[in-house]
Amino acid sequence: MALSFQVRNPALLSEFIPYLVATPFNLPHVNLRPFGVTPAHVIDPLRLESETFLRLLHRLDGLTFGPEGMPMPRWVFFDCSEMPGAIYGLARPASQLWPVARELFKVPDDYDGLVPVSMYVAIPMHRTGMWFGHNLSSLAPVFREHHVTDLDLTGLGSLTKGLALKCFGVKQFWGATQWMSKALHIHVKFGPLDLQTAYTPAHSERETLTYGFAVTDANLRASMGDRSVKLPRPAPDYWLDGHDVAGMIALQDRIEAGGRFVIPEAPRSTSAGGVEVPITCVG
Ligand SMILES: CC(C)(COP(=O)(O)OP(=O)(O)OC[C@H]1O[C@@H](n2cnc3c(N)ncnc32)[C@H](O)[C@@H]1OP(=O)(O)O)[C@@H](O)C(=O)NCCC(=O)NCCS
Numbered sequence: 001m002a003l004s005f006q007v008r009n010p011a012l013l014s015e016f017i018p019y020l021v022a023t024p025f026n027l028p029h030v031n032l033r034p035f036g037v038t039p040a041h042v043i044d045p046l047r048l049e050s051e052t053f054l055r056l057l058h059r060l061d062g063l064t065f066g067p068e069g070m071p072m073p074r075w076v077f078f079d080c081s082e083m084p085g086a087i088y089g090l091a092r093p094a095s096q097l098w099p100v101a102r103e104l105f106k107v108p109d110d111y112d113g114l115v116p117v118s119m120y121v122a123i124p125m126h127r128t129g130m131w132f133g134h135n136l137s138s139l140a141p142v143f144r145e146h147h148v149t150d151l152d153l154t155g156l157g158s159l160t161k162g163l164a165l166k167c168f169g170v171k172q173f174w175g176a177t178q179w180m181s182k183a184l185h186i187h188v189k190f191g192p193l194d195l196q197t198a199y200t201p202a203h204s205e206r207e208t209l210t211y212g213f214a215v216t217d218a219n220l221r222a223s224m225g226d227r228s229v230k231l232p233r234p235a236p237d238y239w240l241d242g243h244d245v246a247g248m249i250a251l252q253d254r255i256e257a258g259g260r261f262v263i264p265e266a267p268r269s270t271s272a273g274g275v276e277v278p279i280t281c282v283g
Pocket of ligand 1: 135154159178
C-alpha cells in the first residue's frame with residue numbers, strides 16, 4: 001500500500017484492518033480512505049447483522065474506559081456515538097486474534113467477523129466541519145498488561161485519532177479530557193491545544209479541561225508520526241500540577257475573564273511521581 005505520509009509504526013496498517021461505523025445518513029459525508037489508507041469496512045449500526053461487532057466495540061470501551069471509571073452505558077453509545085456521529089478504528093479478523101484478546105472480548109466461537117483493537121468516536125457539531133471528540137480507545141496498554149508482546153502496538157491510539165479526524169472531514173476539533181490523562185500526550189501531537197475550560201463542574205470529572213485545535217493535513221500527519229512536519233509551539237509560561245485544583249480554578253477564572261491559553265506541548269513527569277502540564281498565555 002502506497003502511503004502519502006510517514007507513520008511512526010507502519011506495521012499497524014499491515015496487521016490491522018480499518019473499519020467505520022456510520023449510518024447511511026452520515027456515510028456519504030465521510031472519507032473512507034483517509035490519506036490513501038485501505039478503504040474501511042463499513043458497519044451500519046441500523047442493521048441486525050452489525051450486532052456482534054457493535055457489542056465487541058462496546059466491550060472495547062469497557063476494557064479501556066472501565067479502569068478509568070468512565071465506561072459508557074450501551075444506550076449512550078447508540079444515542080451519542082453510533083447514531084449522530086461516526087466511529088473509526090482498526091480491527092483484526094476473529095480467526096487471527098490472539099487467544100488473550102479472544103478471552104477478553106468473549107468472542108463467540110462461531111463469529112468470524114472483525115474484532116476492534118482501537119476506536120475513535122466523534123460527533124458533528126452545528127457548524128459544518130466542527131466536531132466534538134467523544135471517545136479514544138486503544139487496546140495497546142491492555143495487551144501490554146497481558147503480555148501480548150509479539151506485535152509492537154506503539155502509536156496505535158495516535159494513529160487511530162489522526163486517521164479518524166481525516167475520515168470524518170473534521171476542520172475544527174473540540175474535546176474534553178482530564179489533566180492527569182495519559183491521552184494528553186496524544187492530543188498535543190496535533191499542535192498546541194486551545195483551552196476553553198480548565199476546571200469543568202459541568203462534567204462528571206471536575207478536573208476536566210476542554211480543548212480544541214484547527215485541523216490541517218500537517219497536524220494530522222504530525223500526530224501519526226510524520227517527522228517531516230514541524231508544528232509551531234510557543235514556550236510554556238508555567239507548568240500546572242495535574243492535581244492542583246486551585247491552579248485549575250485560577251486558570252478557569254482567567255479564561256472566563258477573556259484570557260486565551262494553550263497547552264503547547266506534552267506534560268512532563270516530576271521526580272515525586274506527579275505530572276505537570278505546560279501552559280502558555282496567547283492573548
Ligand atoms: C490513552 C490511550 C488511547 C493511549 O493509547 P496508546 O495506543 O498507548 O497510544 P499511543 O501509543 O499512540 O500514545 C501514547 C502516548 O502516551 C504516552 N504515555 C502513555 N502512558 C504514559 C505514562 N504513564 N506516562 C507518560 N507518558 C505516557 C506514551 O509515551 C505516548 O506518547 P509518545 O508517543 O509521545 O511517547 C489508551 O491508553 C486508552 O485507551 N486509555 C483508556 C481510555 C482513555 O483514557 N482514552 C482517552 C480519553 S481522552
